[in-house]
Amino acid sequence: MMKILIPTAKELNKKAMPQEGLKLSEKSLEIVAEFAKFSTLDLAKVYKIKEDKAMEEFSRWQDINNNTAKSYKALELFNGLMYRNINRDNFDEADKKYVEENVFITTSLYGVIGAYDLIQEHRLDFLQNVKISGRSLKNFWRANYDESIEDENLVVSLLSSEFEEVFSKKQREKFIKISFMEEKDGVLKVHSTISKKARGKFLTELVKNRVSSVEEMKKIQFDDFKFSAENSDGRTLAFIAKR
Known part of the structure; x- marks a missing residue:
């Protein structure tokens, strides 16, 4: 079994369909209780955003805390640039089964979750300088993150460093990382x-090719991106697009 890790996104999809049945874990409830104490002004400082945006976040945290927030499938609710480039609307049942078995999202509110697990509208990542039970969010989640890939032999990281660093160094050494570069006039960027x-x-x-090994990954080509053996090493696969 292969585990593919992807990060969350700040941007949310306003067209996602609400679902029923989310029950928060003890750890998630601890975070919610902390954020529900914050005023709009506190949240503006925590997120480094303007007060009108902070009012929206205040309302979201209160809804989650009061158990009145709607729930959505994570892969459908997150809507940043990476998510908009996942062909998720055209996944058939076999694609969805592959996603359910192999794709996991690293979150700062729910831990490491399945792509179709339920989440609520919120804004939170590991850059917020907030202590939960005296610990940073990264330290708060580290043991759970490590446990989520404890028995995995093949872990593919499509994460940014912010999310990778939640895992301990020992677990990060398992990762197969993927890097994407453009080559212009002989210069890699x-x-x-x-x-x-x-x-x-x-x-x-x-997903579409039901990839289950590193060798199969190397064969992937899209948008001029091709695997480059000379720019790869044992733990990082480089894909280069010549422009």
Whole structure:
């Protein structure tokens, strides 16, 4: 079995369909209780956002705390650039089964969850400087994150460093990382926007081709991206698009 890890996104999909049946874990409830104490002004400082946006976050935390927040499938609710480049609307039943078995989302509110597990509208990542029971969010979740991949032999990371660093160094050494670069005039460049789009499209290729090994991954091609052996090593697969 292969575990593919993807990060969350700040942007949410307003067209996602509400679902029933989410029950929060003890750890999630602890975080919610902490954030529900914050005023709008507190949240503006925590998130470094303007007060009108902080009012929206205040309302969301109160709804989650009061158990009145709607729930959505995580893969459908997150809507950042990577998610918009996952061909999720066209997944058939076999695709969805592969996603259920192999794709997991690293979150700062729920831990490591299945792609179709339920979540609520919220804004939280590991950059917020908030202590939960005296610990940073990364330390608060580390043991759970490590446990989620404890018995896995093949862990594919499509994560940013922010999310990778929640795992202990020992567990990070298991990761097969994927890097996406553009080559222009013989110069290789890594670009955040291009990487986010490429992660979404790469994940789509993994799903559609039912990829289950590193060798199969190396055969993936999309948007001019091809595997480059000379720019790869034992733990990182480099895909380069010549422009």
